[in-house]
Amino acid sequence: MNENKMSVGAFFQKYTMIIALVVVVIFFAILTGGKNLLPGNINNLISQNGYVFVLAAGMLLCILTGGNIDLSVGSVVCFTAAVGCVLMDNNVNMWIAVLAMLAIGLLIGTFQGFWIAKLHVPAFIATLSGMYAFRGFSNVVLGGYQVSVTNETFLNLFGGGAKCYVPDFIRQAMGTTGKPNLTCLAIGIVAVLIFIGLKVRKILIQKKLNIHQSIPAQLATTAIISAVAIWLTLKLASHKGFPTVLIWIGLVLGIYQYITTKTAIGRHLYAVGGNEKATALSGVKTRNVYWFAYASIGLMAGLAGILTAARAKGIDPTYAEGYEMDAIASCFIGGASAYGGVGKVSGMIVGAVLMGVINQGMNIVGVDSNFQKVVKGLVLLLAVVFDVLSKRQKR
C-alpha cells in the first residue's frame, strides 16, 4: 500500500483556513487577555452566529451549482420571522407558527427556484427582486412596528431568553445542582463517540476497498477534532449548559454533510457546478438540481427566521439585513469556489467560525463597528484572492 505523502506546502494549502482560525483565536486571546476564551463568550459565539451556520449551509448548495447565490435570504428571514411572531402574538399555537414559518420559507424558496430553474432567470436577479419584495412584505406584516415574542417554550427551544439551555436532567435525577452541567458533558461525549465511530468505520471501509489514504493522518484529524469538541463541551458545561440553538445547528450541519457527501442529489450539485452541460448529457435533470438548491435555502431561511425571532425575542422590520452577506462570506472563506463545484460543509463551518471569532474579538477589544465592516470586507477579499491564487499554482 503506497500512502499519499503530503508535503509541507500542500499541508499548509489544505489547512490554511484552520491555521488562520487558530492564529486569529490566539491573536485575540492575547489582545483581550484571554477574555474571548471565557465560557460565556464561547457560548455567545455559538448563539450569536446560529443563523450564519444555518443560512450558510443552504447557501453552500446554491454556490455549488455554479457560484449562484441567494440575495433574498436576509429579507426572507425577516418575513418568516414576522409572520411567525404575528401569529404567536395573536395566540396561535406555537407549533403551528413554527410550521408556518418553515412552510413559508420553503414556499418562497420553491417560488424563486421556479424562475431560476425553469425559466433560466439569472439567480442573482430573481433573488434580488425577492430581497426587495420580502423586505417590503415584512414591513406590511409588522405594520412597521416591532412585535415581540413572549412564548416561553418557543424562546427556550430555539435559543432565546435566559433559559435556552438543555436542562440538566442528570443533576436533577441525582438531586444536586451546580456546575459543571453533567447533561452537557454527556451530550458532548456521546457526540464525540459517534464521530469517532463514524471515522473508524470509514477507515475500515477504505481498507476493505483498498483505497489508499494515509491512516495516521486521518486518525490525527479525528483526534484533534474530538479534542476540540471535548474542550468546547467543557467550556459550555462550566457556563450554563448546552445551548438549545446548538442542537438545531448540529442537526442542520449533519443533514447537509450527509446530503453533500452521501446522496445522489448531493453529487449532482457538484456535477452541475463542475460542468453543467456534461451533467445534463449524462442524464441528470440539471434544472431540478437548481430547484432543489433554492428550495433548500428557502427552508433554511425559514429556520433562521425562527432562530432570529427567538434570539431577539421578537422581530423588527429592519432585522436580518445583510444576513445574506454573512452566509456568502462564510462559504467563500471556507473554501467554496465562486465558480461552483467545489466546497464542503466542514470548510463552511470553519469559515463561519472564523468570521464569528473576528467579529466577537473586535467587539471585545472595542473596535468601532464601522471598522468592523472594513475588516469583514478585507477578510472576504483576502480569502478569495488566496483561493484563486493557490488554485492557479496547482495548474
Next chain:
Amino acid sequence: MEKNVVKQSTIRKADPVSLLKQNAMLLVLVLVYIFFTIMTQGRMFRPNSFNSLINQNAYVFILGCGMLMCMLTGGNIDLSCGSVVCLLGALGGTMMVMWGWGAGVSILALLAIGIAYGCGLGAIIAYVHVPPWIATLAGYLAFRGLGTSILSVSITNSISVKDNQDFLNIFSGTLFKTPEGELNIPCMVLGIVAAALVVLVIFKNRATRLKKGYEVDELKMDVIKSVLGAAVIVLVMYKLALAGGIPTVLLWVAGVVLVYAFITSKTTIGRHFYVVGGNIEAARLSGVNTKRIMFIAYLNMAFLTSIAAMTTLARYTAANADAGKNFEMDAISACVVGGVSASGGAGSVLGMVIGATLIGVINLGMFQVNLDANYQRVVKGFVLLAAVVFDILSKKKQR
C-alpha cells in the same frame, strides 16, 4: 465584372409583431406614465414632476452607463458603487469643510481617488481573476464602514457642504434660472437644438446605410422615429423651461449618456465589450485583449461612480452615512429592465435609459399616489422580475 459592386439596400418591412417586441419597454413606459397621470389627476404631467424625475434619478442614469459596460462583459456587476458613493461623499465633505479646499481641487482629488480605486478593483478582477461580484462585495462592506467612520467625527454623522457654493453650482441647481411658470428661453433653445440633432443623426445614419448597401427601415418608420424623438425632447424641455430652467445635473446626465452611446455603438473598444460578453474565448482567440476589457469596465465604473458621488453630494448638500444606499441595485435594475442581458453581450445605452426612466416614473408615481413605502419596495421587486422574465420569454420565441 466590376469590383466595387455596391449592394442594393434591402428595405426592412415593418411588421407589427416584431415592432411591438422591439419597443415593448418603451410601450410599457408610456402606458405606466399615462396610468400614473390619470391616477394623480395630471400631477405627473406638471413641470415640477419632470424636474424631480431628473434630479432624483440622475445617479441611476450615470451609474447605469457604467453598470451597462460591466454587464456587457458577461453579466458581471459592481455591488460596491453605492458604498463608494458614500465614501467619496464623506471624503469630499472632509476636503471642502474640514480642510477648506476649493471646489476644483476637491473634484480633481475625488476623481483621482475614484480612478485609483478603479485601477485596483480592475486589476483584482481582470488579472487576479477574483469573481467580480465577490471583489465588489468586499468593497460594498468595507467602503460603507470607512465612509461612516469618516463621518462619525460629526455628531450628526453628516458633513454639510452647503457653504461651498461653487461645488453646488457645478453639480446641482438650475442654469439660467427664471421664476417658475415663466418660459425659460435658453432651455427651450437647447431643446429645439437637441431635437434637430436627433432628426439629423437619424437621417444621416440612414444615408450612410443606403450608401453602403446595408438593410434600412422603411422611410416612414424613420420619419415616425424622428418626429416622436424630437417631440418628446421638445416636450420635456418645454416642461423644464416652465419649471425654472435646465437642471445642471441634466447636462451631466446627457453628457455621460451621449458619450457612452457613442462608445458602445461606434468605437472598436465598444464592440469589444459586446464580443467579450458574447463569447469570451472566441474574443480572446480573435486577438481581443479580454483582460484589458475587464480592467477597463471596472475602471470606468469607478470613474462614473465618482461623478455620481459628486452629484449625490451636491443634491443633498451634505455627506451622509446613508448616501448611496441601494444605488447598485437601482443601476442593475435599470439595465435589466432596459433589456441588457444578464448573461452579457446584449444591451444598449438607449435601452438602459428607458429602463431607468421607467423605474423613475414608477417610483415618482407611487410616491405621488401616496402608496405605502413598503408596497413600493414590493412593486419594485416584481417589476424587476417581470422585466427579466419578459426578456427571456421573448428571446425564446425568436429562436
